[in-house]
Amino acid sequence: MLTKVHTTEIHDELHRMLLTAQFGPAQKLKPEDLRKRYNCSANTIREILLRLTAAGLVTFEEQRGFRTREATPERRHDVTKFRILLEQEGAIASMQNGGLEWEAQLAAAHHKLSHIETRVATSGAVEDNMQLWSDAERDFHKTLISACDSALLRETYNRVYDQFRQQMVTQERDFGTNYFRAIISEHQAILDAALARDEPTCREAIYDHLKRNL
Template sequence: MTVSTEKTETPDIYRDLHQRLVTAAFTPGEKLKPEKLRALYGCSANTIRDVLLRLSTVGLVSFEEQRGFRAQETSPEKRHDVARFRILLEQEGASLSIRNGDLMWEAQLSAAHHKLSHIETTIAKKGELDAYLPLWSGAEREFHDTLISACGSPLLRATYRNIYDQFRQQMVAQERDFGSNYFQAIITEHQAILDAALDRDEPRCREAIFEHMKRNFI
């Protein structure tokens, strides 16, 4: 069901494992054995190895020479580190975008926020997070990525995306209480970020980003 039967399977395996990792389908530190996963995707162990090697590249999987792969471990320190670093990158990226972004950027940001806001409102009402988690996670990622998309630095943006995924992995793994009031809160926070960005108010946007993330500190 989750496995595509297309000719070139590797990208699908990558995407599927990536998705599983950021939605905590594996418990942190769990061993990822190519030989076991092989069966799941109907390919050889080496193909899995390739994919895991690439996922270790982006920090979702930890890899140690001669002792294989694991789903990235989590700890309060790690979560704190990821959150701090994410703030740094997003604040800087947002500042640059506010300076450089054109009308198209504003439009795309509005659009991304609209989608995100819709999904978050639905979850806040219905409360069925499990069903919406992949959808919401994707929309949130897109909103934050769009926010920094006009920063003019491909490197900053690529690094941010990696960190965002690590953040998601760490937070979902922590089994936070994603209750209804949690979503009420982040709806407000995302709105504040959007408003500050469209007002081209750098300090206020930085502050809004910090407010959005500070709950994840130790």
């Protein structure tokens, strides 16, 4: 009898681990180890790793297995630059296409995010709120471009956002209260420009928010 396995759950778990630096950069991901840890077959692990490769979080070389992506300044620069391009284009398209519903969703996402960021900035409890902040940050940026009419751009952005996050957490940067104090106003600037439909200002706000990673 086959023990029921939950491929999706293992996938999500590994995905989460990759975005919280539970593995080192360019670290080998051994199917045999993972197989034992999750009590499933090597094939299932292989399929999951192939999907994570498609997401850009893992690299694959024929006959030599899987690795987490490298974390280098060059790659961080590349991912950041590309994210800026996609987010600017997506945000502007959203500003042109989005209506009241989009504005409301963006305001809501920002409200949540700024609440968490303020709490972290004042209390200093970074670790405790990391996952919460992480989800809220992703949601805000995703909502920003959500009214953009290109499904392909949105899909691509989601991939790139994850890769960006992977670079961030892997190259341990200053995630102290200073960081959170700084980004509160940056997120506010993006929100304001977006709702005001001020395209050049929004472009600039997105750039200013991300330029520290270039």
